[in-house]
Amino acid sequence: MTAKIINGKAIAVELRQEIAREVEQLVSAGKPRPGLATVLIGENPASQTYVRAKRKACAQVGIESFSYELPATVSQEKVEELIRRLNDDPKIHGILVQLPLPAGIDGERVLRAVSIEKDVDGFHPINIGRLAQKGREPLFVPCTPAGCIELLKRAGAKLDGANAVVIGRSNIVGMPVALLLVRENATTTICHSHTRDLPGTCRKADVLIAAIGRPEMIRGDWIKPGAYVIDVGINRIEDSTRKRGYRLVGDVAFDEAVDVAGAITPVPGGVGPMTIAGLLRNTLRSAKRSQV
Numbered sequence: 001m002t003a004k005i006i007n008g009k010a011i012a013v014e015l016r017q018e019i020a021r022e023v024e025q026l027v028s029a030g031k032p033r034p035g036l037a038t039v040l041i042g043e044n045p046a047s048q049t050y051v052r053a054k055r056k057a058c059a060q061v062g063i064e065s066f067s068y069e070l071p072a073t074v075s076q077e078k079v080e081e082l083i084r085r086l087n088d089d090p091k092i093h094g095i096l097v098q099l100p101l102p103a104g105i106d107g108e109r110v111l112r113a114v115s116i117e118k119d120v121d122g123f124h125p126i127n128i129g130r131l132a133q134k135g136r137e138p139l140f141v142p143c144t145p146a147g148c149i150e151l152l153k154r155a156g157a158k159l160d161g162a163n164a165v166v167i168g169r170s171n172i173v174g175m176p177v178a179l180l181l182v183r184e185n186a187t188t189t190i191c192h193s194h195t196r197d198l199p200g201t202c203r204k205a206d207v208l209i210a211a212i213g214r215p216e217m218i219r220g221d222w223i224k225p226g227a228y229v230i231d232v233g234i235n236r237i238e239d240s241t242r243k244r245g246y247r248l249v250g251d252v253a254f255d256e257a258v259d260v261a262g263a264i265t266p267v268p269g270g271v272g273p274m275t276i277a278g279l280l281r282n283t284l285r286s287a288k289r290s291q292v
């Protein structure tokens with residue numbers, strides 16, 4: 001069997017077009033343009049690249065972005081003061097604090113300072129609590145997990161009653177994606193570094209989500225024939241044939257898995273592009289909510 005490749009890049013382009021149309025409708029109706037503040041602390045090159053990509057994506061769909069860059073030596077108090085100012089600014093509907101934060105900054109305190117109404121990443125503990133509770137709705141669904149579910153649905157996966165296995169239990173990917181699968185009525189197993197017989201557990205999965213951060217750890221013979229496989233991992237491995245000296249691979253051994261799975265996301269070009277689309281969608285949602 002050769003799996004269907006789930007093209008996250010193409011799906012994210014469709015989503016961005018939908019968002020751009022909605023932004024235009026909002027502005028034409030005389031409402032304020034949605035605005036996203038990006039807060040970058042320090043000079044982590046990967047973080048700088050991510051923030052640039054997010055600002056560019058905002059511009060493409062008509063969302064205004066406001067950039068705040070602070071040195072790694074900035075004090076905790078100054079960061080929290082900035083967040084409070086952004087919380088009060090009516091032009092700003094979403095606040096994105098780029099992670100990871102430099103040593104010396106208490107990330108938990110910074111994230112807690114972001115108003116839940118503007119937490120477009122969806123990481124606020126109360127927001128995650130709402131996601132976990134029956135009969136309650138989160139204000140924002142975290143972007144990468146939302147992207148995983150969107151890809152599964154658009155690829156035709158039946159989640160209701162499916163056996164879903166998530167490998168990873170981080171606050172930003174593994175745990176929220178597992179909570180979303182439960183909301184979709186999938187019977188969901190969460191695996192982590194203490195799980196016994198990971199290959200055996202994976203083999204029972206109709207839907208397998210890998211969010212580990214270990215290059216190509218999930219082998220082809222861990223996958224149930226016909227399963228839907230979503231590979232969230234982004235790992236650099238050395239590759240002297242590439243100009244930049246490395247290439248990106250996922251947590252799944254793609255070349256093996258593609259012969260067994262029913263559908264699979266590639267890395268790059270799978271979940272990655274969906275994350276930014278989710279951020280844009282959450283910012284638009286926040287702008288609409290603020291005008292009700």
Ligand code: NDP
Binds near residue numbers: 172275
């Ligand atoms: P974390 O390091 O926070 O979490 C990794 C999880 O994997 C942990 O729960 C850990 O278990 C588990 N794990 C580690 N080793 C093993 C193992 N040998 N067996 C089973 N489980 C294991 O990572 P993130 O969730 O932040 O990110 C995961 C991956 O997703 C990374 O490659 C990251 O780059 C990528 N990513 C991609 C995004 C995108 O847009 N595509 C966005 C965010 C992340 P334990 O809890 O026991 O330690």
